[in-house]
Amino acid sequence: MRKNKSEFYSFMIVPPEGRASLRFRLHRLGVRAILSAVFLVICIILGMAYFSAKAAMNLDEFDDARSTTGGESVPELRKMKSELNRLKMDVEESLDREDELRDQLSQARRSHFGFRRRTRAEVLDRNYKQILASNVSIEAKLSEALALLSTYSEDNQNQLAVMERQFSRMKSRFSVTPSDWPIFGMIDSDFGWRVHPISRSRQFHKGIDIAAWLGSPVKTTADGVVSRTGWNGGYGLEVVVDHGYGMRTVYAHNSRILVSPGEVVRKGQDVASVGSTGLSTGPHVHYEIQKWNEAIDPKPYLNLDMFTASKLVW
Numbered sequence: 001m002r003k004n005k006s007e008f009y010s011f012m013i014v015p016p017e018g019r020a021s022l023r024f025r026l027h028r029l030g031v032r033a034i035l036s037a038v039f040l041v042i043c044i045i046l047g048m049a050y051f052s053a054k055a056a057m058n059l060d061e062f063d064d065a066r067s068t069t070g071g072e073s074v075p076e077l078r079k080m081k082s083e084l085n086r087l088k089m090d091v092e093e094s095l096d097r098e099d100e101l102r103d104q105l106s107q108a109r110r111s112h113f114g115f116r117r118r119t120r121a122e123v124l125d126r127n128y129k130q131i132l133a134s135n136v137s138i139e140a141k142l143s144e145a146l147a148l149l150s151t152y153s154e155d156n157q158n159q160l161a162v163m164e165r166q167f168s169r170m171k172s173r174f175s176v177t178p179s180d181w182p183i184f185g186m187i188d189s190d191f192g193w194r195v196h197p198i199s200r201s202r203q204f205h206k207g208i209d210i211a212a213w214l215g216s217p218v219k220t221t222a223d224g225v226v227s228r229t230g231w232n233g234g235y236g237l238e239v240v241v242d243h244g245y246g247m248r249t250v251y252a253h254n255s256r257i258l259v260s261p262g263e264v265v266r267k268g269q270d271v272a273s274v275g276s277t278g279l280s281t282g283p284h285v286h287y288e289i290q291k292w293n294e295a296i297d298p299k300p301y302l303n304l305d306m307f308t309a310s311k312l313v314w
Contacts, residue, residue, distance in 0.1 A: 080142040087149035094156045098163065170306050173314065175267060176243040178221040179304035182251055182287050183274065185212040191297040197281050206295035207250065207288030214283040218251050218272040221287075221301070226263045226271070235286065236278025239271045250288035253280045 131144045189197075189209035196203045224243035232238045235252035239259060242248050255275025265271060276283045289298045300312060 077139065077142065080139075080146060084142060084146055084149065087146065087153050090153050091149060091156060094153070094160050098156075098160055170310060173245075174304075174306045174309055175223045176245065176247070177304065177309050177313065178243065178247065178249050178289055178298070178301045179309060180219070180221045180267065181210070181302055182218050182221055182249075183210055183212045183216055183285050185210040185285070187211075188284065191295075191299065196279075198279050207252075207286050208298050209284045209286055211282070211284045212274045214274055214276070215255060216274040217270040218254060218274060218285055219268050220251075220265045220271045221249055222247070222267050224249075224265055226259045226261050226265060229257050229259065229261055232278070234279035236280060237272070237275060238286075241265060241271070246292040248290045250286070250290065252286035252288070253277050253284060255283075 127148055131141055131148065134141065134144075136144075187208050188211045189205060191205060191208055193202060194205045195201070218239075220239075220241050222241075222243045224241040226239065227242040227248065228238075228240040230237065232252070235250070237254040237257055238250060238252040239254065239257055240248055240250050251272055253275055254272035254277065256273040257271070258273070259265060259269075259271045274283050274285055287298055289296050289301060304313070
């Protein structure tokens, strides 16, 4: 290579034997540009090698630091997260159980127990989001979230236990409370003073008369124990069931009796067949409810649910 007067550099490439030499010229500015580009590429390669080595060294230093100082917090964080997830599942299960109980209640009276899942869940969700949005470390956030869920879970379990006990008591009480019709039919004589259809004298009617087809099944209106069966003067063939809490039901004028004294019966069980025995003008059921040996009007007890029973007749 040599520099000529016209500022050009002449180059000659000598190939292997048997081939002609290659000659060319480059301006001095072009030569400088090529050399600058080669230098820049070398610098980039060296820089990349340096930063790769530096990054690898930083990772090694981080691993060493974590294993000697902060590494112990990693298993702790995992444990806290695991506990947090468990508490979340416990809370959800208790809320689901509460919903199952509510589904068994009257739709119109779901607030009877005073537990409102949506309100409590919304408060929990709001507090939980505030914790996650706070400007503290992840360890502090997890600790606060764990404390919140632990408190909420314990409170929810306690309330659920109270609800289940109340529901169980109400369900048990309702099962022995007369709450249905002994037979489907029309009431042709109400509770209270009336003129007797046979004697034509003014008498107090202690129950209601429900007209029905002869031989139709008469059902007990609550769980209980049969206390008496048989003939009872103007009542004809009757069945008396004791339900506890001072309550008894009487089913009279039957054509046939299907149970015996001392027998345990369940609500809706057949206890007799419709008849017209005793002082009767035709097939019907004389249905009577006694509370502490006093006859009371059976009508309020014909279509009871658990909540109307708790407010009206308990």
